[in-house]
Amino acid sequence: MDNVLDQPVLVLNRYWQPVQTCSVRRALHLLCVGHARVVQTDGENKFQTHDFGSWMDYSKASDEGEFIHTVRLAVRVPNILVLGLYDKIPRLEVKFTRRNVFLRDQFTCQYCAKSLPEPQLNLDHVIPRQKGGRTTWENIVTSCVRCNTRKANKLPQEADMHPLHKPVAPRWKPLFGIRENGLPAASWARFIDPDSGAIRLSA
Numbered sequence: 001m002d003n004v005l006d007q008p009v010l011v012l013n014r015y016w017q018p019v020q021t022c023s024v025r026r027a028l029h030l031l032c033v034g035h036a037r038v039v040q041t042d043g044e045n046k047f048q049t050h051d052f053g054s055w056m057d058y059s060k061a062s063d064e065g066e067f068i069h070t071v072r073l074a075v076r077v078p079n080i081l082v083l084g085l086y087d088k089i090p091r092l093e094v095k096f097t098r099r100n101v102f103l104r105d106q107f108t109c110q111y112c113a114k115s116l117p118e119p120q121l122n123l124d125h126v127i128p129r130q131k132g133g134r135t136t137w138e139n140i141v142t143s144c145v146r147c148n149t150r151k152a153n154k155l156p157q158e159a160d161m162h163p164l165h166k167p168v169a170p171r172w173k174p175l176f177g178i179r180e181n182g183l184p185a186a187s188w189a190r191f192i193d194p195d196s197g198a199i200r201l202s203a
Helices: 024-032 052-061 098-104 145-151 185-192
Strands: 008-012 018-023 036-039 067-069 074-076 080-083 121-125 140-144
Touching (some): 008 185, 018 024, 018 185, 024 036, 024 052, 024 080, 052 074, 080 185, 098 121, 098 140, 140 145
Antiparallel strands (some): 008 018, 036 080, 121 140
16 A cells, blocks of 8 residues: 555646646645645546545546555545646756666666666766866766776776766756656646647636
């Protein structure tokens, strides 16, 4: 059950624009306190919104999707929430972390172009710290252990090793940090991909 509660839910502002993702656990809390409504993603009334009461009724009548079971209830896991009052798109920065560097570089060594599992990857300072390099988005790249050892504390020109792509801070997106195989793409597509079809709805 914990795994289900940690799954991502797409969060839309009141104009139905994606602003972030949250966990199923957080989504159910927002639904219970009345701060958000669930967007129905299938059936005849696709894109209808539900408050907690109507979502419970819909869960009882539905036999599709994933459910969270308690002693008395079976609640269908929501995929999309729309906030009742929030109308902004937050201007956020992607937090600088080891994993987010790997995500930006698509788990690919920026020197030998090999895509590797996370345990086989390291972070490399393009300009070494001993030579004034800082630990920032613009000076850190993903490298494999072999390339990291080979480059050591040399400058790119000294090692004749240059990153495949110039390192920059990634642009924040609602889905940053979520691997593609973790996305409920069919239900999110219209909101994430503007070319997949226009939606004209009001919250």
